[in-house]
Amino acid sequence: MLITFKRVLKFAWKDFSRNRANNFAAIFVLVIPILLATALLVFQGVSTSVVSQIKEKIDVTAYFKSGATEDDVLNVKTELLKLSSEIKEVQYVSKEKALQDFTERHKDNPDFLNALEEVGGNPFLASLNIKTEAPLQYEKVTSFLTAGPFSQFIEKVDYSQKKDTIEKIFSITSSINKFGFALGAVLFLIAILVVLNTIKLAVDSSREEITAMRLVGASNWFIRGPFIIQGAICGFAALLICMVISGLAAYFLSSAVAVLVSGFNLFGYFISNFWTILLIQIIFGVVLGALASFILVRTYLKI
Amino acid sequence: MISFKNVTKIYPPNTVVLDNISFEIKTGEFVSIVGKSGAGKTTLIRLLLGLEEPTSGEITFRESNVLHTKRQQLQELRQKMGVVYQDYKLLTNKTVHENIAYVMAVIGEEDEKIDREVREILEITGLSEKANNFPNELSGGEQQRLAVARAIVNQPDVVIADEPTGNLDPYNSYEVVALLKKIHDNGNTVILATHDKEIINKLGERVITLDDGRIIRDDLEGKFIL
Numbered sequence: 054m055l056i057t058f059k060r061v062l063k064f065a066w067k068d069f070s071r072n073r074a075n076n077f078a079a080i081f082v083l084v085i086p087i088l089l090a091t092a093l094l095v096f097q098g099v100s101t102s103v104v105s106q107i108k109e110k111i112d113v114t115a116y117f118k119s120g121a122t123e124d125d126v127l128n129v130k131t132e133l134l135k136l137s138s139e140i141k142e143v144q145y146v147s148k149e150k151a152l153q154d155f156t157e158r159h160k161d162n163p164d165f166l167n168a169l170e171e172v173g174g175n176p177f178l179a180s181l182n183i184k185t186e187a188p189l190q191y192e193k194v195t196s197f198l199t200a201g202p203f204s205q206f207i208e209k210v211d212y213s214q215k216k217d218t219i220e221k222i223f224s225i226t227s228s229i230n231k232f233g234f235a236l237g238a239v240l241f242l243i244a245i246l247v248v249l250n251t252i253k254l255a256v257d258s259s260r261e262e263i264t265a266m267r268l269v270g271a272s273n274w275f276i277r278g279p280f281i282i283q284g285a286i287c288g289f290a291a292l293l294i295c296m297v298i299s300g301l302a303a304y305f306l307s308s309a310v311a312v313l314v315s316g317f318n319l320f321g322y323f324i325s326n327f328w329t330i331l332l333i334q335i336i337f338g339v340v341l342g343a344l345a346s347f348i349l350v351r352t353y354l355k356i
Numbered sequence: 357m358i359s360f361k362n363v364t365k366i367y368p369p370n371t372v373v374l375d376n377i378s379f380e381i382k383t384g385e386f387v388s389i390v391g392k393s394g395a396g397k398t399t400l401i402r403l404l405l406g407l408e409e410p411t412s413g414e415i416t417f418r419e420s421n422v423l424h425t426k427r428q429q430l431q432e433l434r435q436k437m438g439v440v441y442q443d444y445k446l447l448t449n450k451t452v453h454e455n456i457a458y459v460m461a462v463i464g465e466e467d468e469k470i471d472r473e474v475r476e477i478l479e480i481t482g483l484s485e486k487a488n489n490f491p492n493e494l495s496g497g498e499q500q501r502l503a504v505a506r507a508i509v510n511q512p513d514v515v516i517a518d519e520p521t522g523n524l525d526p527y528n529s530y531e532v533v534a535l536l537k538k539i540h541d542n543g544n545t546v547i548l549a550t551h552d553k554e555i556i557n558k559l560g561e562r563v564i565t566l567d568d569g570r571i572i573r574d575d576l577e578g579k580f581i582l
């Protein structure tokens with residue numbers, strides 16, 4: 054058994070080194086589905102990150118009238134948290150904190166600080182910053198604040214201006230997502246057909262060889278083993294190429310992507326998802342190569 | 357050991373190649389099958405190996421019905437038959453040495469034994485110098501000798517040779533026939549299909565003569581009569 058396995062490996066390696074042209078073509082075409090699969094994975098990562106960033110960004114801010122006491126504000130906060138389980142976070146920003154944040158943010162800009170001094174005192178209002186799980190909850194929160202029992206304390210609710218932008222971004226990302234995946238799936242299918250066809254050419258050129266092997270009594274696994282391993286070797290070579298390509302791409306595109314999707318570190322994403330990417334590349338390289346050989350050799354084992 | 361019982365082979369639509377053929381071959385026999393070109397010699401061998409299905413009739417090899425053996429067992433049957441195919445069926449992507457080593461690897465021989473015996477058989481068939489050449493780098497006769505070497509290296513129970521001397525000069529023909537005789541002398545069964553009159557007449561063994569899809573003669577010490 055072991056000796057058979059060793060022989061299959063040896064045959065595979067020998068055939069692999071003899072069929073340079075065919076294997077080169079197979080490696081080359083295997084690179085395509087692997088890269089596509091990797092790209093889809095990364096694309097999905099980027100879009101999830103975009104969506105979650107948008108979700109983080111959309112929030113409702115309720116400014117309280119200057120007459121409202123801290124107790125009033127905290128009371129509203131408690132009521133809000135009771136309102137719905139989908140309210141993720143309610144953050145209280147006091148007048149003092151707002152002032153502090155403002156001076157901190159503009160400490161390098163004397164114009165702002167001068168303006169603040171001219172106004173005198175603390176012009177800021179206490180506020181509650183509300184984040185919810187689903188974007189649609191904002192309507193509910195807003196109406197609770199403006200029309201509910203606490204409306205007397207509320208100066209204004211900052212939401213309506215953002216609303217359109219939020220919905221637009223959502224619809225854009227979700228359609229980009231759908232389109233991207235549909236396109237990816239089609240390209241992917243084409244890539245797999247190309248792989249099958251290329252490996253078929255290689256296997257076809259061994260058709261008589263396979264027949265001769267059957268004629269001398271070789272078992273099916275003894276015959277197909279070397280082909281499957283050759284497919285796997287091609288897949289592995291393609292995988293190495295893809296690893297280098299995707300690693301380099303992630304490294305060099307990282308800054309460009311960070312501009313497009315603020316705060317998204319492409320190279321960091323590549324490193325932290327290395328094992329997932331490797332797994333996907335193994336599946337679409339090694340497994341695809343081996344499986345294609347397995348299926349294609351089968352046709353000629355009928356004799 | 358081998359028996360054909362009322363075997364008929366018709367290629368659609370109506371090419372009758374073998375017409376109700378029955379015969380038996382016992383262990384240790386040396387049987388020649390002769391007949392004009394197109395008489396059905398190769399077809400008969402292909403049927404025995406399970407490469408074709410008979411239209412009707414039964415073929416058994418050592419109690420197993422060739423037609424009804426599973427594919428895995430069919431391979432085991434084939435391992436027990438060393439066949440020189442008329443068109444050689446060499447492994448084109450393997451060297452001369454590897455071609456022979458392959459059939460030994462198929463039956464799971466040890467590396468050492470493979471190495472030793474391959475070298476021996478190459479010596480015997482005069483192919484030592486071509487050990488590292490590929491089949492398409494050999495002359496017709498060399499390819500034929502390689503096919504012979506491959507068929508006999510495992511010393512199978514049955515050696516089946518379909519026209520093994522067709523491409524050989526008289527000297528090499530004589531060598532190949534002598535090899536087959538030697539195998540026969542060791543107690544193995546040999547089946548030889550040929551239209552070489554001289555070889556048959558010199559052998560003085562059993563001859564089955566096919567004509568028009570039928571067995572017209574089956575003589576224990578036959579001559580080539582057509």
Ligand SMILES: Nc1ncnc2c1ncn2[C@@H]1O[C@H](COP(=O)(O)OP(=O)(O)OP(=O)(O)O)[C@@H](O)[C@H]1O
Pocket residue numbers: 367371373391392393394395396397398399400442551
């Ligand atoms: N696959 C096939 N389809 C149709 N006819 C076939 C097929 N194979 C063989 N034949 C026919 O069967 C007949 C016998 O062929 P076979 O190869 O058995 O002859 P043979 O006795 O070996 O001849 P030769 O001495 O020339 O090798 C021939 O007439 C051939 O044309």
Ligand SMILES: [Mg+2]
Pocket residue numbers: 397398399442518519
């Ligand atoms: Mg023939």
